[in-house]
Each structure stands twice: as C-alpha cells, then as structure tokens.
Amino acid sequence: MLDLKFIRENADFVRIGLAKKNDKVNVDDILALDENRRKLQFTFDNNKAQQNKVSKDIAQIKKEGGNAENLLHDMQVISDQNKELANQISDIEKNLEQLLLRAPNIPHDSVPVGKDETFNKFVRECGKAITFDFEPKDQVSLIEHNNLLDLNRGAKISGSGFPVYCGAGAILERALINFMIDFHIRKHGYREMGVPALVNRKTMTGTGQLPKLENDMYHVDEDDLFLIPTAEVPVTNLYADEILSHANLPIKMVSYTNCFRREAGSYGKDTRGLQRLHQFNKVEMVRLVHPDISYEILEEMTNDAEEILQALGLHYRVMMLSSGDLSFASAKTYDLEVWAPGTGKYLEVSSVSNFEDFQARRAYIRFRDADGKVKFVHTLNGSGLATPRTFIAILETYQESDGRIRLPEVLKPYWALMTGKSSWYVELT
C-alpha cells in the first residue's frame, strides 16, 4: 500500500509511477477523498473536544446536585451531529482504503520503463547453452520415456495442471526440494519455516494478492480461506501487526510449500507437461530487512537463488523486469530464466523482488530503529526455486542419446540416501 501522506505530497511522482505500471488508479480521486475526509475529521474532532469538556462540567454539576438540563440538550444536538459525521467519515475511509489497496507499488528508478515483458532487460548469464551430438528430446518425451510422471491420471483425479509424480520422478523432485532447502539453510543462513497452505483474507491482503487478484486463487467458501499461491504469503505475514526490534533484523526465512494457482485465462499457453500448473512445489526465501539496505539485499537474494542453478549445473540468464511486467506489489524484480535445451526456451524458475514498504504497510510489519522511531520494514522474497521448471531443465540438460537422464552431482547424495542405490541415472533399477 502506498502511503497516503506521500501521495498527498508527491502527487505527480505517484501519477508517473503508476503510469509506468500501466495502472489506471486515479490519484485525483484519492486526493479528493482525502481532502474531504480531513475536513470532516476536523469538525468531528472539534465537536468531540467540546463534548469531552462539557461532559466533565456535567459530571461536576451533578456531583454538586445542580441542574444540567440545558447542557444535556446542547450535547444531544452535538452528539447527533457527530454520529452523522462519523458515518460520513467511515464511508469515505472505506472508499479510500479500497482505492489504496488497489493501487500498485511504484517501480524503482533503476527499473526499465516499458509496457510488457519485451522491455525486460538482460542483466547477465551464467554458463552457456549445452549442445548435443544427437537430437535432444523435450521434457514431455523424456517424462514419458522414463515414466517420471502420470499426467493423465492427474487429470483424471483432479484436472489438467495437477501433476502426479511417479517413482523415480517423485524421488527426483523430493531430492531437489531437500537439496534446495538444505543449501539455503547451510550456505545462506536462512531459518526454515513450515507454514499453513490455507490462509485467511487478511493475510492474502497483507502481501497484496487481495483485493485485486481474488480470481487467481482457489478459495474455500465454507471457511473463507484461500489456498496459497506461494509461501511468500504465509511467511511474510508471520510478523503482521508486530513491532520488531532493529536487533531482530534481518529476518531470513526459507519455506517449502505446495503452491496453488488457478491460472484463469491462460489455457493453451505453455501448458504442455510441467510448464504451467495449478499445483506445484516451490522453495521460497523471504526476508524482512532494514529499509536502508533492501536494494543490496535484493542483489544478495538474487545471488542466493542463482547459486542453486549453478550448483545444479544449469545454464541460465538474469532478467530485470520492466515496469509493465512487474507484479502488483513489487518495486523491482529479477527473474531467473533457466535454459531448457529440448524445449529450446528459457523458462522462468525464480522471481526475486523488493517490495520496499508496500507489503509492510498492508500487513503492518514495523520495527523500532536504533533511533527509537517506529518504521516499516522492507520485505523481499524470491523463489529458490520452483521445482517443475527446474525439473524440466534437469531432464533436458542431463539427457543422453538413449533418453536416460544423468543425475546432477549435488543430487547424488540425496539420491543414494533415498533409493539405497548408487546408479547415477534418474531410474529405479
């Protein structure tokens, strides 16, 4: 959520910022409501001040056994007037809040301005595209060939987009998840959190999914709960409504969860195999940090995610999202795109974002700084990583001419432990 006072004092800056994000929020509407609210509030406060004073007089008069009839009558009038004012103020505040909750974050200065992903900026790449002396297969063929998933039965029991991992495929995914979590804990010092997959409306609002994106999420009507689209939601909101000590910062958390996305309206788009799913698994990093250093931390977290891809020996590139491709709450985002040689495309496996104080204002996550002042923290998160597309990249990168898939070096210890075997191929012999 943007700061109302900031909008009031920097209206033009906000107009320009929102325009960069292709947003149609009307700043003038917000300012008009704000102006009106303050006017009514002023009258209300003055009435209230008089009421407080006279109420004390009445108490005094009654104590002395006097008659306060005329004062009581006057106060009745003011009381009624204030009830009306309170209603008006409350209506305005509700409207104002709705407008503010629907206004996206403003892109950071360093973000390239552009209407969509074609304006994203290449930042760097690591490794280079692998070449084969045979025609590489794509994920779908490799999955079938090695019997790693049963997509048809997934569709039968739930619907398309709900994958069923089988045998070696299930173990490979589980090895991948364990590897990633362990790596972030040991190498980067994150604290693992196990969190609920269902959260309430307030929590979904805190990180910015609600009210705008309600249709993108699965909802349990009976209890008014939402299935989380990412661990970012429960993990970031863990500290909602709290005032932390600056000594507690930074808070570094990593969490592995199922993620649920309705992906409404995206049918037919990249939906083959594991590319776009309604349910998938993801390891997510979340940090709550001091506002002064959040952009340094953004670089650091991007690196944290990159190291996973490096460890897995996968070629990838880092893209900086343009203003128009930025998500609702983000001020700046790096996407990590892994090369899938069989599919012949770069696939997004991680999105690392700095939300500045946008989420902190909504979720009300604050800290007491060294100077004693209470301030909003900055929140960041990044996938580290989403498994399905990482899975695709591994299959396609480590394939051999006979369709078998070698294990990346770092997964071997996990594989050995899980299968009790020392075959370095993704297969159960």
Added chain:
RNA sequence: GGAGAGUUGCCAGAGCGGUUGAAUGGGACGGUCUCGAAAACCGUUGUCCUCUUACGGGGACCCAGGGUUCGAAUCCCUGACUCUCCGCCA
C-alpha cells in the same frame, strides 16, 4: 459439533458509567552514587489521525464491528481468537 472461561500498555496484572491513556509490579532506557558494576534513589517508557511556519493544541485507540448514553475499558448485541471439558478424528 456441544458446554464454559477469557482477550487491557514491552510483559504480568488492577480497573464503581463521569479528571483513567489507563493503578500496581516487572522489564527497558536516562541520571545520581561508584574506579567500574550491583544495590538504592530520582526520572523516562505508546501508536495513529489532525490543526499550526513554529511553540504548542485537539481527537482516536483497553480483541474487532455495531448499539445504549450528554458521557463507555466499564452496560447490551454480533464476530474473531485463546484456554478448559465433552464428542469426533488423522
């Protein structure tokens, strides 16, 4: 799902419908004392909104939302959450 108890400031914990933003204790911070520390003593210890160039005012907030009243932390209603007991159950 049924029955009951509770929700007050950083924490614990008082609080007759009328100087209660809130007793008291603890903690934290500052000061006196000390070579330093402990102890003791003194002081400080909120968030948000708003008016004002400023000094400084005013208002709201005792789980949330309604209601009663001239006036509500205190009375009434609804909801959320926590705890205890019963039932059901991985």
